[in-house]
Amino acid sequence: MSENVENPEIGEIARAESERGELVLRRRTSGPGAHVLELRVNGVFVMDTLETTTEAALAAAALELVEHPRDVVVGGLGLGFTTQRVLADSRVEKVVVVEVEEALVGWMRDGTVPHGPAILADERVRIVNADILMAIAEARSTYDLVLLDVDNGPGYLVHGANAGIYEPAFLQRCRDVLNPGGVLAVWSADHSPELVEAMREVFGDVDEQVHDVLLQDRPEHYYLVVARHTVG
Incomplete structure (x- = not known):
């Protein structure tokens, strides 16, 4: 069940309940006359519209490694910034957002998220309302990029069931649905040696990139x- 609150200046603007718990969209100030939207899940900060550099970088890092990134899977819609960056690349022909x-x-x-309609109106976008574990397990197509920003990373899980996203069995399934030369990119709120090792076990070479961000005035x-996915 979802509920919207009409035009508040500051505070909660939308709330929803599901079997996974509570989803809340809030508006807060970021300076005189400036507002930021913030998404929280079960009381835990997930993302906002102020610091979006790593959401975009998730897409950019993968896009630059593939010559023809025609077909892309984005795991986690969030507030749309990873999908938006993918769509900015004219080589992309299809984006499945799970x-x-x-x-x-x-x-x-x-x-309710003001920039949302323009992103989802793009004819290349198809939304799949499903758990990413199930969507990848049941995938019947192959892709050039799989981008995962589903939780806060293996060390800061919002939903315990998402632990499987960072384990070798699921990462192997991601490799299976990648075309030769395709790329898997995973976002994490913290350094995770276990994730790096699990991806290395499945893919071989792995690149871990560190991004400095300012989150609500905290570095x-x-x-x-x-x-x-290399061949040979």
Whole structure:
């Protein structure tokens, strides 16, 4: 069930409940006359519209490694910034966005998230309302990029069931649905040697990128872990 609150200046603007818990979209100030949207899941900060550099970098890091990134899977719609960066690349022909929270898709479609309608109106986008574990397990197509920003990383899980995303069995399935030369990129809120090792076990060479960010006036580090499906 989803509920919208009409035009508040500051505070909660939308809330939804699902079997996974509570999803809340809030507005906060970021300076005189400036507002930021913030997404929280079960009370845990997930992302906002102020610091979006690593969401875009998740896409950019993978896109630059593939000559013809025609078909892309984005695991996690969030507030749309990874998908937006993918769509900015004219080589991309199809983007499948897998999002488990139906309410979040609705907020992006109906303008509760103001930039959402323009992103989802792109004819290349197809939304799949499903768990990413199931969507990848049941995939019948292959892709050039798989981008995963589903949780806060293996060390800061919002939903315990998402632990499987970072384990070798699922990472192997991601490799299976990648075309030769395709790339898997995973976002994490912290350095995870276990994730790096699991991806190395499946893919061989792995590149871990560290990104400095300013999160609500606090310096933090976010991580992208990138691997390519090599042949031979």
